[in-house]
Amino acid sequence: MSKLPLEGVRVVAMPVVFAGPFATMLLADLGAEVILVESVFHFPPVTRGYFPRPPQELVPTTGATFGGTGGIQTYVDHWAGDRPWDRFVMFHALGRNKLSCCMDLTRPEGVDVFKRLIKTSDVFLESNAPSAMEKLGLTYDVLSEVNPELIYLSMPGLGCTGPQKYCSLFGAQLQALAGHTWLTRYPDLDYTTTQSLLFHCDASSGATAAFAVLCALHHRRRSGKGQFIDLAQIETVVPHLGEAMMDYTMNGRVQEPTGNRHPSMAPQGVYRCRGEDRWVAISVTTDAEWQGLCLAIGSPVWTSDERFSTALGRLEHHDEIDKSLEEWTSCHDHYDVMYILQKQGVPAGPILDQRDAYHDAQLQSRGFFEVVNHREAGTHRYPGMLWKMSGTPLSIRKAPPCLGEHNDYVFKDVMGMSDDEIAALEKEQIIGGDEYLIESFF
Amino acid sequence: MFDQALSDVKVVDLTWHIAGPYCTKLLADYGAEVIKVERPSQGDPARGMGPFFQDDPHPEKSGLFLHLNTNKKGITLNLRTTTGKKILKELIKEADILVESFSPRVMPSLGLDYETLKDINPKLVMTSVSNFGQTGPYRDFKASEIVEYAMGGEMYSTGIDGREPLKLGGNVGQYQAGTVASVATMGALFSAGSQEVGQHVDVSIMETQAGSADRRAVYLLGYACAGVITTRWPPPREAVRMIILPQGVYPCADGFINTLSLPQWWPRYLEAMGMPELKDDPRFENIFSVEAGLEFDAIWYNWLADHSKDELFQKFLDARVASAPVNSPADLHAFPHLKERQYFTEIDHPQTGKVEYPGAPFKMSETPWHVRYPAPLLGQHNEEIYCDTLGYPREELVKLRESGII
Numbered sequence: 091m092s093k094l095p096l097e098g099v100r101v102v103a104m105p106v107v108f109a110g111p112f113a114t115m116l117l118a119d120l121g122a123e124v125i126l127v128e129s130v131f132h133f134p135p136v137t138r139g140y141f142p143r144p145p146q147e148l149v150p151t152t153g154a155t156f157g158g159t160g161g162i163q164t165y166v167d168h169w170a171g172d173r174p175w176d177r178f179v180m181f182h183a184l185g186r187n188k189l190s191c192c193m194d195l196t197r198p199e200g201v202d203v204f205k206r207l208i209k210t211s212d213v214f215l216e217s218n219a220p221s222a223m224e225k226l227g228l229t230y231d232v233l234s235e236v237n238p239e240l241i242y243l244s245m246p247g248l249g250c251t252g253p254q255k256y257c258s259l260f261g262a263q264l265q266a267l268a269g270h271t272w273l274t275r276y277p278d279l280d281y282t283t284t285q286s287l288l289f290h291c292d293a294s295s296g297a298t299a300a301f302a303v304l305c306a307l308h309h310r311r312r313s314g315k316g317q318f319i320d321l322a323q324i325e326t327v328v329p330h331l332g333e334a335m336m337d338y339t340m341n342g343r344v345q346e347p348t349g350n351r352h353p354s355m356a357p358q359g360v361y362r363c364r365g366e367d368r369w370v371a372i373s374v375t376t377d378a379e380w381q382g383l384c385l386a387i388g389s390p391v392w393t394s395d396e397r398f399s400t401a402l403g404r405l406e407h408h409d410e411i412d413k414s415l416e417e418w419t420s421c422h423d424h425y426d427v428m429y430i431l432q433k434q435g436v437p438a439g440p441i442l443d444q445r446d447a448y449h450d451a452q453l454q455s456r457g458f459f460e461v462v463n464h465r466e467a468g469t470h471r472y473p474g475m476l477w478k479m480s481g482t483p484l485s486i487r488k489a490p491p492c493l494g495e496h497n498d499y500v501f502k503d504v505m506g507m508s509d510d511e512i513a514a515l516e517k518e519q520i521i522g523g524d525e526y527l528i529e530s531f532f
Numbered sequence: 533m534f535d536q537a538l539s540d541v542k543v544v545d546l547t548w549h550i551a552g553p554y555c556t557k558l559l560a561d562y563g564a565e566v567i568k569v570e571r572p573s574q575g576d577p578a579r580g581m582g583p584f585f586q587d588d589p590h591p592e593k594s595g596l597f598l599h600l601n602t603n604k605k606g607i608t609l610n611l612r613t614t615t616g617k618k619i620l621k622e623l624i625k626e627a628d629i630l631v632e633s634f635s636p637r638v639m640p641s642l643g644l645d646y647e648t649l650k651d652i653n654p655k656l657v658m659t660s661v662s663n664f665g666q667t668g669p670y671r672d673f674k675a676s677e678i679v680e681y682a683m684g685g686e687m688y689s690t691g692i693d694g695r696e697p698l699k700l701g702g703n704v705g706q707y708q709a710g711t712v713a714s715v716a717t718m719g720a721l722f723s724a725g726s727q728e729v730g731q732h733v734d735v736s737i738m739e740t741q742a743g744s745a746d747r748r749a750v751y752l753l754g755y756a757c758a759g760v761i762t763t764r765w766p767p768p769r770e771a772v773r774m775i776i777l778p779q780g781v782y783p784c785a786d787g788f789i790n791t792l793s794l795p796q797w798w799p800r801y802l803e804a805m806g807m808p809e810l811k812d813d814p815r816f817e818n819i820f821s822v823e824a825g826l827e828f829d830a831i832w833y834n835w836l837a838d839h840s841k842d843e844l845f846q847k848f849l850d851a852r853v854a855s856a857p858v859n860s861p862a863d864l865h866a867f868p869h870l871k872e873r874q875y876f877t878e879i880d881h882p883q884t885g886k887v888e889y890p891g892a893p894f895k896m897s898e899t900p901w902h903v904r905y906p907a908p909l910l911g912q913h914n915e916e917i918y919c920d921t922l923g924y925p926r927e928e929l930v931k932l933r934e935s936g937i938i
Contacts (some may be wrong), residue, residue, distance in 0.1 A: 252870070271790060281788040321893070
């Protein structure tokens with residue numbers, strides 16, 4: 091087998107921030123030709139940066155700046171450069187295997203170009219607020235007339251119907267609405283100390299959207315029919331909280347957060363290890379694992395305490411166990427704790443910071459990181475594929491696209507425009523790259 | 533028959549716990565015929581996990597199991613017996629997809645590795661979901677939600693400065709792995725459809741975390757591209773801020789709200805707060821200064837204390853600021869927007885009666901999400917599958933049951 095699973099499938103996309111870019115990344119990884127339709131006039135927030143040209147104060151040099159969003163705000167080498175939009179790390183993390191072209195959709199000629207592209211495409215995916223497509227006149231009604239077999243997926247935070255459909259929220263707020271923030275905090279502290287940037291909703295909706303497109307493609311192959319998919323990001327995260335939701339709908343119980351502890355098994359937690367800010371996660375899920383843990387740490391006297399012989403007893407005396415266990419872990423390296431405990435069949439693993447992950451034996455052995463050479467950003471090792479396929483191995487085939495990098499390919503090869511036509515549209519600034527339209531970002 | 537997107541797809545499901553079953557739930561809820569194979573007598577260990585209906589720890593009343601196994605047919609089969617393996621192979625012969633979530637040694641030890649199964653069915657897509665993948669030095673290691681998040685996900689920077697790293701609530705990493713596995717499986721199925729040949733898909737929960745868990749891939753690349761180690765931050769009140777605007781969770785009159793703002797939204801905040809005059813206040817000339825941040829906090833906290841979370845939600849929506857209440861599961865259930873979208877779905881089950889479940893994760897115009905039947909009772913479809921589908925005589929079924937094979 092040499093063809094990738096989605097080779098021959100063309101996806102036109104206008105994804106913003108994280109969820110949409112993540113969905114289209116998964117489709118691109120599978121071999122779809124994903125063409126981002128971008129603009130050199132409009133700068134969507136938090137997709138290729140917070141600002142077209144960030145003030146230097148907002149190009150952080152460490153992770154702990156910008157009110158806590160430092161890690162997301164990073165530019166390659168802490169330098170925004172002449173083309174900051176091509177150096178924004180978040181875009182790079184999700185941009186691989188995609189193409190980028192630019193057109194001005196706020197003008198009728200731009201809309202015509204877009205519709206011609208849609209005519210040759212299989213899927214359109216966008217993650218803007220519903221008002222965006224309405225304003226541009228690019229709703230499903232319109233595009234399905236251009237291409238009746240089109241699969242059109244919209245994934246706004248709260249979906250395409252309902253009283254609050256026009257509201258525009260990030261993953262962090264959708265998390266809060268969905269009840270996930272509620273379940274995530276230190277049990278001894280209130281919510282104001284909660285990490286404010288939980289984005290599980292972005293992850294769940296991105297993956298769910300890719301699955302949705304694949305379902306629709308499968309159905310279209312059988313029936314010849316396109317369709318519209320309304321994906322509310324919040325509705326993809328609620329099923330991921332199944333236990334808490336079912337406890338409420340079945341029993342009327344509102345679950346409270348348990349922090350790092352398990353509701354019915356013990357001990358479970360993170361324990362300090364040797365070194366600065368080093369931790370290991372340990373999770374004892376059966377009595378046999380508890381015995382394994384005792385053996386692994388050399389069966390010190392405290393472990394033979396009768397009160398600790400059952401899960402119930404260990405839950406009741408969790409603090410006491412944690413204290414003794416941490417005395418042991420704090421004398422060991424976090425990886426060593428993993429090896430010592432795993433040898434006795436106890437689930438345990440180090441908390442890996444970003445540097446640790448790049449050196450982790452498992453990720454290395456499976457070739458998770460891949461070297462990517464990017465025109466504006468240079469050569470770095472990127473996080474790679476989320477799964478392995480025996481017959482159609484996936485990889486990073488193309489670096490994340492620079493803004494408008496594939497204009498020529500899209501307008502000439504995909505749409506069949508003549509050089510004259512391209513020149514005329516460029517002259518009117520209907521299409522074009524950032525080479526001569528940079529100033530329009532201000 | 534009701535036509536759904538995957539109505540023509542047949543799945544044999546050997547998964548258990550959360551990740552694998554969520555993958556096959558997605559397939560089943562969009563129309564696939566999923567045959568869930570469980571161990572005789574105990575079944576899926578998720579049957580023993582709470583919450584239980586009315587707190588009765590009965591294997592047919594686990595809310596977790598009921599949620600994860602909608603639209604599946606359930607049979608029991610002992611895969612350690614020769615007859616059990618033979619029957620499984622008969623099922624696999626007719627299937628498009630096999631999903632399993634055993635530890636990587638199990639399927640080969642049963643003689644059910646991909647190389648063997650593809651001889652029976654060359655078009656088969658076999659998806660294996662495991663903690664660390666089918667290869668590599670951690671292959672046989674044990675894990676749990678917290679261990680996966682520690683190693684694969686972004687636990688290191690979750691929580692606050694000075695405290696231990698914090699796990700995300702629930703088992704979202706397992707669900708995410710299941711969701712990613714459904715994408716991988718459908719990709720392989722699409723490929724099998726066009727190239728007439730199946731393949732083995734190897735999903736490592738650790739890698740689904742490293743590649744997709746909330747901020748993980750972004751922060752990993754931030755390290756590679758700029759040497760940034762992203763750590764746990766101080767809580768908002770103490771945070772050293774570079775802009776004036778609130779970021780994080782804040783208290784209000786009756787609970788908490790989450791807000792995440794962009795620097796360019798300063799005027800929108802003032803509009804939401806009904807204090808446009810602050811725009812020209814000399815204290816806020818430089819919105820990037822720490823002093824301005826502290827001045828603003830004093831006003832901000834007082835204002836929040838006077839308003840309820842629902843009031844604040846509306847005010848911020850009107851002003852186009854991204855902000856939302858920190859909902860409990862009860863608040864979410866009552867959220868009018870989801871009610872209007874008819875999100876929660878009532879499902880009838882012989883042991884619990886009618887209960888509301890989380891509904892469709894997306895709405896398809898032509899081939900909707902649809903509940904055909906609730907999660908199966910243990911072995912509920914034995915007769916249907918063994919006799920009607922595979923053609924075993926009913927007397928045979930009694931023998932299989934007596935010998936502990938089903």
